[in-house]
Amino acid sequence: MPAEPADGGGSDLISFDGVPNCPVYPWWQLSPIYRSYKKGxxxxxxxxxVMLTNETSWGVVVNTFDELxxxxxxxxxxxxxxGRVWAVGPIVPSGPTTDRGGSSKVVATELLSWLDKCQDNSVVYVCFGSQVVMSNLQMEVLALALEKSRVRFVWGVKEPTIENSGSEFGAVPPGFEDGVxxxxxxxxxxxxxxxxxxHRAVGSFLTHCGWNSVLEAIVAGVPMLAWPMGADQYTNAALLIEELRIAIKVCExxxxxxxANEMAxxxxxxxxxxxxxxxxVLELSRASLNAIQLGGNSSNxxxxxxxxxxxxxxxxNSS
Known part of the structure; x- marks a missing residue:
């Protein structure tokens, strides 16, 4: 296991030579569990x-597919x-999706109606998953970028939770919605x-690169703007940007x-x-759908x- 930089340098590069393509990450992008390890x-x-025991498992089932x-x-x-690793993905929701999930202040049918009025590939979808609540400063900069970009967009905003309640998180800047x-x-x-x-109108996806979001975007054939924020997201972003070349990094x-100007x-x-x-990404989309069809790699x-x-x-039973 690589040792923590002696000078606390979070930007020191850490490589993993035993992994294909030898990924390299700054120390601060490694898992907090990994970084907090103290021998003894x-x-x-x-x-x-517990982590090492994974390598002695009888088998592993993975939500991915061969071509990816x-x-x-x-x-x-x-x-x-x-023969002990089974790639069975992409596992994504199928069938009606307008009545899934939690509460929202916009009815799904109204959202669909709004998108129907947009031209093909003219909308940027912005969403950072179910856990990330952005600071008000981040919200201000992102709102400014959306304003400056002049693009059509759908921005999913997670409101503050108990852990980050108060006035410093999740606030859409006053007047922004009226202005756009x-x-x-x-x-x-x-x-x-x-x-x-x-939806045909969505042309790109600004995402935190959580694996579920990544797979949903690939299946839909939508290129990504990557803003990884933690956990496996830096690894996912590297795969999307450097190897698959279906995303570009806008922040991390x-x-x-x-x-704001660069993001716009x-x-x-x-x-x-x-x-x-x-x-x-469209080629990967076709491959993902073929993989889960009867006779496809993931189905098999x-x-x-x-x-x-x-x-x-x-x-x-026989023993």
């Missing part, structure tokens, strides 16, 4: 043992054992994300305040430039996993 500490050692991460699935097989009326929608609370991403870090330009460009990025992988489980049950 009982809690740290317990967590480390084949080199990493092969690497995982080398750790777990051949007709061009943008601000939705407080839950957004029917799958429905939005699959949970507490970082972006440059990225939003505008995401709808008007780089057709190759759109072509690549799921069947194989179920047969393995059935075989284990038969052995247990």
């Amino acid at each position: 500490d009982p809690v740290s050692e317990f967590i480390r043992d 991460e084949s080199v990493y699935l092969q690497h995982l097989e080398g750790k777990i054992g051949r 009326a007709g061009r943008g929608l601000v939705i407080r609370g839950w957004v029917p994300q799958v429905m939005v991403l699959n 870090g949970r507490d970082t305040v972006s440059n 330009q990225a939003m505008a460009d995401s709808l008007s430039e780089n057709q190759s990025r759109k072509a690549r 992988s799921l069947d194989g996993f179920l047969k393995e489980l059935a075989g284990l049950k038969s052995v247990n």
Whole structure:
């Protein structure tokens, strides 16, 4: 395990030579669990043992598909054992999506009606998942970027939780919604994300790069603007930007305040430039849908996993 930089330098680069493509990350982007490890500490050692036990698992089921991460699935097989890694994704919601999730101040049918009036690939969808609540300063800069970009947009805003309640989080700047009326929608609370991403009007997605959001965007064939903020999101963003080339980075870090002008330009460009990025994500979209069809790689992988489980049950019943 790489040691913490002696000078506390959070920007020191840490490499993982045993992983394909040798990923490199600044120290501060590593998992907090990883960074907080203290040799000899009982809690740290317990967590480390639990993590390492994953490599001795009988098998692993992964929400991904071969065309997306084949080199990493092969690497995982080398750790777990051949035939013991089942890629069964993408697992995303299917069927009606307008009545899923929690509360929202916008009726899904009204949102759909608004999108129907927009031109193809003319809307930037902005959402940072179910956990991130942005600071008011971040909200101000993002609102300014949306205003400067002149693009049409749907902005899903998570309101403050108990952990970050008060006046410093999640506030849409006063007057912003009036200033962008007709061009943008601000939705407080839950957004029917799958429905939005699959609408013909949505041309790009500003996202925190959580894995569920990543897969939903890929299935929908929507390129991404990446703002990873923690956990696995830096790894996901690196995959999207550097390897798959279906996203560009506009910011990174949970507490970082972006440059409004640069973000505005990225939003505008995401709808008007780089057709190759759109072509690549559409190719992955087709591959993802083929993977889960009957006879596809993920469908076959799921069947194989179920047969393995059935075989284990038969052995247990006979013993």
